[in-house]
Amino acid sequence: MSPSPDLLAELLELAKEAAIRAGSLLRDGRPADLGVAATKSSPVDVVTEMDLASEKLILELIGERRPADGYLGEEGAERNGTSGVRWVVDPLDGTVNYLYGLHNWAVSVAAELDGRAVVGVVYAPARGELFHAVLGGGAYLDGHPVSCRPAPPWGQALVSTGFNYVQSVRVRQAEVLLHLMPEFRDIRRGGAAAVDLCDLAAGRVDGYFERGLAPWDRAAGVLIAREAGALAGGRPGQEPDGDLTVAAPPGLFEQLQQRLDEIGAWRD
Incomplete structure (x- = not known):
């Protein structure tokens, strides 16, 4: 209801x-x-x-x-x-x-x-x-x-992300970026997940992903991003969770989610 x-x-x-x-x-x-x-x-x-x-x-x-x-x-x-x-x-x-x-x-x-x-x-x-x-x-x-920006071509996406405070997780996140940096326009790192998701909603970046978010990190921001026209999820077929949160407009979201899954951005 x-x-x-x-x-x-x-x-x-x-x-x-x-x-x-x-x-x-x-x-x-x-x-x-x-x-x-x-x-x-x-x-x-x-x-x-x-x-x-x-x-x-x-x-x-x-x-x-x-x-x-x-x-x-x-x-x-x-x-x-x-x-x-x-x-x-x-x-x-x-x-x-x-x-x-x-x-x-x-x-x-x-x-x-x-x-x-x-x-x-x-x-x-x-x-x-x-x-x-x-x-x-x-x-x-x-x-x-x-509203979020229309999906750009894959190589022209400006994507924001964040890093975990646990050293072993941060090292893995850096390895993921080594794969992705040549494929994007650039990466942005603001240091506050809720603000990053709102910046996506306002069209200031094209996409967002991060590993290790807690419910309080993403609850409001994911809703705001979705209501601005973005799709949001975790691994393919899953909701955003502590393993992975991905958000982007339709057309970019599917590509970003699939690429992150191929790289294994959700695991050590």
Whole structure:
């Protein structure tokens, strides 16, 4: 059964409020002496005190407004819900960019209904950009519709990607790029998966792929990219997952997905 328009509108407004409030906290509250609070998968996969503060703000806001909903957040917050709605949140996507004072970071908030993303919001405060999408309703940047670029010829594609923080995975990702670099116009690496997917939605790159994304990395961004006209998947016939996420317009998507599968971009 399709979700009601009233429910989608409620979820979208809450997602926007959560992303904007958390993003404003991150932008305006960033301490001059910001440091690493913890590490995750490797010594270079960092968490700052601001990641934790952002997640706390979002979790408390959603808990107040919709206490029966479930929640999954990057920094460890997780709860089961009873409403069928689950929020999947990256409170600071692009933490290393944020730590270094680069602008490519965002707050990503998605709402799933019965396991399917129906609302996605990505707010990039340092870029002054708010992306959103509702299932079946198109993708928007600052309230204006956006769409991905038409598929270019294979050799003219500008494709973005990212790298894992686990050294052995990064080495394999570099090997994949050795295969692909001669076949593309060029590669871009922004350092924030949610922003990369939104840039695809806005026509700023032709395609995107990455290995190792968690649900919070891709939930909002994949919905936004799809609503902008992109196809998204993992290995052929599969949904985006931790092994591989691929997104591109029809015509390029199939070629990119197949080439990545041939190279074995999903494995060590």
